[in-house]
Amino acid sequence: MTEHMKVPFLDLVAPHIQLEEELTAVFQTALRTAGFVGGPMVEQFEAEFAQFCGTKFCVGVASGTDAVRFALMAAGIGPGHIVITVPNTFIATTEAISQAGARPDFVDIDERTYNMDPGRLCEYLETKCDFDTASGQLVHPQSGLIVKGVVPVHLYGQTAEMDPILDVARKYNLIVIEDACQAHGAEYYSHRDDRWKKAGSMGKAAGFSFYPGKNLGACGEAGAVTTNDEDVARKIRMLRDHGQARKYYHDMEGYNGRLDAIQARILLVKLGHLMQWNSARRERAAEYNRLLGTADSAVTIPFEASWSRAVYHLYVIRTENREGLMVHLKDAGVGTGIHYPIPLHMQQAYRSLDYAPSDFPICERVASEIVSLPMFPQLQPEQQKRVVNSIVEFVGSCTPPALAR
Numbered sequence: 357m358t359e360h361m362k363v364p365f366l367d368l369v370a371p372h373i374q375l376e377e378e379l380t381a382v383f384q385t386a387l388r389t390a391g392f393v394g395g396p397m398v399e400q401f402e403a404e405f406a407q408f409c410g411t412k413f414c415v416g417v418a419s420g421t422d423a424v425r426f427a428l429m430a431a432g433i434g435p436g437h438i439v440i441t442v443p444n445t446f447i448a449t450t451e452a453i454s455q456a457g458a459r460p461d462f463v464d465i466d467e468r469t470y471n472m473d474p475g476r477l478c479e480y481l482e483t484k485c486d487f488d489t490a491s492g493q494l495v496h497p498q499s500g501l502i503v504k505g506v507v508p509v510h511l512y513g514q515t516a517e518m519d520p521i522l523d524v525a526r527k528y529n530l531i532v533i534e535d536a537c538q539a540h541g542a543e544y545y546s547h548r549d550d551r552w553k554k555a556g557s558m559g560k561a562a563g564f565s566f567y568p569g570k571n572l573g574a575c576g577e578a579g580a581v582t583t584n585d586e587d588v589a590r591k592i593r594m595l596r597d598h599g600q601a602r603k604y605y606h607d608m609e610g611y612n613g614r615l616d617a618i619q620a621r622i623l624l625v626k627l628g629h630l631m632q633w634n635s636a637r638r639e640r641a642a643e644y645n646r647l648l649g650t651a652d653s654a655v656t657i658p659f660e661a662s663w664s665r666a667v668y669h670l671y672v673i674r675t676e677n678r679e680g681l682m683v684h685l686k687d688a689g690v691g692t693g694i695h696y697p698i699p700l701h702m703q704q705a706y707r708s709l710d711y712a713p714s715d716f717p718i719c720e721r722v723a724s725e726i727v728s729l730p731m732f733p734q735l736q737p738e739q740q741k742r743v744v745n746s747i748v749e750f751v752g753s754c755t756p757p758a759l760a761r
Contacts, residue, residue, distance in 0.1 A: 363730050363739045365691030366569055370734040371633075375625060379575070382621040391617050401620040402580070404627060405564075408541070409556040411582040413589035416615030417596050420537040420565020423579035424452035426613065427561035428505065430581075430591035431531045433458050437504035438496050440480065441535070442472050443699040444719045445509045449535050450700055452507075452563070459501060460709075462701055464716040466517070468659040470672070470726075472508045473718075474520035481528055494528050505531040510539035510555050512695070513571065513637070513669035514660065518558045519548050534562035536582075540572040541634045543665035552665070556582040561592075566623055571637070571669050572630050574619040636733035637668040640740065644671055644729065647744040654751040656725075670695055671731040678725055681750050688746040693728040 372379065391397060398416050406414035417423050433439060435457035441449055443462045450460040463476040485494040485503050494503040506525055508516035516534075525532045536542075539555035546553050556562035561583035566574040581592050594601055599610030645657050656674035660666050672695065675681050682692050699719045701711035713720065729743055 361742075362689035363691060363735075363743055365693055365728070365730050367732050367734055368568055368573075370732075371626075371629075372575075375629070378625045379622055382618060382625065385621070386618050393614060393617055395617055397617040397621040397624070398615055401615075401624040401627070404624060405580060406582060408554070408627060408630070409562075409582045410554045411557050412584045413582065413586065415581045415583075415589055415592040415596065416620055417579045417581060417592070418613045418615060419577045420563055420567065420579040421448040421452055422596070422611070422613040423563030423565065423581045424449060424507070424533065424535055424537070425455050425563075426592045426595045426611075427533045427563050427581045427583070427588070428452060428456040428458065428507075429595060430588045431505070431533060431560045431585075433505045433531060433533075436501055438499065438501045439505040439507055439533075440477065440503065441507040442509055442511075442719070443701045443716050444470060444696060444723060445511065445535065445700065446537075446696060447700060447703065447705065448537070448565075449507060449509055450706070458504065459499070460700075460706075461496075461503075462711075462716060464718045465722070467718050467722065469514060469517070469661055469664075470511050470722060471514065471516040472506075472521065474517055474524065477506065477521060478524050481524060485528075487528065492529050494530070503528070503530065505533060507533050507535050508559075509535040509537075510542055512658070512666070512672055513538055513542055514658075514664050514666035515539060515542050515544040515555050517661070517663065518544050518553075519546055522558065523548075532559035534559040536562045537565035537567075537579075538570065538669040539667065540564060540570060540669075541630055542667045545663040545665075547663070557584070560585060561588050566619070571634060571667055572623060572626055575622050576616065576619055578615055578619040578623060580615065633733040634667040637731065638666070640731060640733070640735050641666070641668045641671055643737065643740055644744065647740060648673070648747065651744070651748050651751050654754070655747060668731055670728045672726050672728050674722065674725040675727060675751075676725060677754060678727055680754070681747065682727060684750040685743070685746055688742070688749075690743050690746055691730055694726060695728050697723060699723050 402414040437458040453460040536555040542555040566578035596613040599606040599608035
């Protein structure tokens with residue numbers, strides 16, 4: 357099979373060729389000014405990304421993991437605390453919780469959106485915790501730890517259902533930190549506030565990743581925290597820079613977690629194209645939905661809630677014969693992925709938390725069936741047709757003759 361007939365899972369070359377002149381100028385500017393760390397390029401990106409997200413502050417950091425970790429720490433989460441999240445996310449979410457000194461715990465997901473189920477969050481808080489009226493804090497009796505925070509993950513580019521999550525968090529004095537690492541530009545309609553809100557603007561703070569494959573990706577590692585809380589922003593600026601309030605004056609122990617100036621400027625260039633790229637992703641998703649109608653019930657397409665404007669970082673379908681489909685697509689020259697095949701509560705890294713394989717049945721069922729199809733703004737209609745035709749061909753080959761239509 358020739359290369360031009362293949363459909364890659366992701367194309368990172370095309371957008372960089374398109375922007376080659378602008379991106380090359382970034383390097384030239386850095387070389388001529390020696391502005392490699394901090395400075396105007398970082399500050400300008402921070403200002404414009406904050407405006408894009410609808411927040412007062414943005415603090416650039418070295419990665420999405422740093423972003424979530426620093427947000428947790430700056431918000432007051434640390435040793436002796438439990439932070440609740442979901443098991444179907446990249447391990448960076450829970451690494452950030454653990455590295456902040458807290459312990460991650462999980463609730464199951466909504467089977468349609470694959471995001472945190474607010475009902476199960478409420479159930480966890482009401483049945484597994486005791487409320488200490490004197491301190492106004494939730495205590496997890498089994499561990500003796502204080503339940504301090506919630507990290508909803510805006511998975512695959514669709515926001516979690518934030519109104520009920522924020523309501524229950526307020527009821528129990530919990531800190532909400534959004535993991536928006538896959539949701540640059542995604543929106544949520546808040547019925548409580550009667551308006552659309554951007555991912556990263558709803559919790560105490562939010563972490564973003566700018567890993568190259570993201571909707572807004574750097575040419576290397578990069579991340580940012582968005583927040584409306586000035587004190588949180590101030591603390592994160594210190595945490596990313598060895599705890600310095602000013603040079604050589606260290607108010608705390610911090611980290612080397614700064615955003616590289618060249619990456620900041622690259623991100624600023626790309627930010628000007630992000631809305632267009634996100635719109636293209638939504639168009640590609642709609643076309644997939646239309647084309648996959650012919651696959652009937654053998655394939656479950658993504659569900660976009662009425663309160664959501666997803667940006668389709670990934671286009672994820674479900675099918676019972678996931679392995680067979682992926683082999684068929686590979687043979688047809690179609691790239692695919694799985695995000696994520698093993699839920700975190702089943703990972704060796706969290707064996708000490710003593711979860712059983714059946715503790716989160718919805719997440720486990722979903723994890724065994726999901727397949728990520730090619731999704732990027734430059735994906736062409738003929739490429740999508742090739743992907744879907746291959747899926748329909750596979751589904752047809754698996755249908756017993758007596759049941760075929």
